[in-house]
Amino acid sequence: MPEPDRPALALMGLGPMGEPMARRLLKGYGELTVWNRTASKAEALVGLGVRVAASPREAAADIVLTVLPDLNHVESLLPGEEGLIAGWTARGISRPILVVHGTVSPGAVAAFGERMLREHGVRVLDAPVSGGTVGAENGTLSIMVGGDADTFSSVVPVFELVGSTIRHMGSGGSGALAKACNQVVVAGTVTAVSEAMLLARGGDWIHR
Numbered sequence: 001m002p003e004p005d006r007p008a009l010a011l012m013g014l015g016p017m018g019e020p021m022a023r024r025l026l027k028g029y030g031e032l033t034v035w036n037r038t039a040s041k042a043e044a045l046v047g048l049g050v051r052v053a054a055s056p057r058e059a060a061a062d063i064v065l066t067v068l069p070d071l072n073h074v075e076s077l078l079p080g081e082e083g084l085i086a087g088w089t090a091r092g093i094s095r096p097i098l099v100v101h102g103t104v105s106p107g108a109v110a111a112f113g114e115r116m117l118r119e120h121g122v123r124v125l126d127a128p129v130s131g132g133t134v135g136a137e138n139g140t141l142s143i144m145v146g147g148d149a150d151t152f153s154s155v156v157p158v159f160e161l162v163g164s165t166i167r168h169m170g171s172g173g174s175g176a177l178a179k180a181c182n183q184v185v186v187a188g189t190v191t192a193v194s195e196a197m198l199l200a201r202g203g204d205w206i207h208r
Helices: 018-029 039-046 071-075 084-091 106-120 132-138 149-159 174-207
Strands: 009-012 033-035 063-066 097-100 123-126 141-146 163-170
Touching (some): 009 018, 071 097, 071 106, 097 106, 123 149, 149 163
């Protein structure tokens, strides 16, 4: 069971990355609420003790992790009577933390974070991950985080349950920018390896 003073935790998005992350969070944290647009994807977790929310409103917690493809998917969870904002208000959570784990635009997520804090008191961290599904399953993800330093520090114990390399990169958008840089390096490496393989294959004539 979680310690009494621990904040309530929720994860939204049970795709290839979100589902194994949820398993590790439940095991390490002791209590977890999940939500997924296709509710059937949460069925396998029910037997482990996870609480399944029927709507974003029901998933509103002190810390909400979103593992979704893009920022517009995150924003779609917020408005309306069944949205996260209504849920936070109903629960009296005045300064919730919303973590964006998806790979999104640095500028867009920085502006999103500023707007959420100004209009709703929601503290946003952009925290894209690297390491793939194997890293998610083993708890060895690399997590690059942008946002307020104190907010980051308060979520580190949660990040440590799914990641082995956790870095605060700076203000809002910095995590997303670091992930973009990482992707450039990966793309360059893949391209270089591909060119080397083509060169080697083209050298077959030497042995003829």
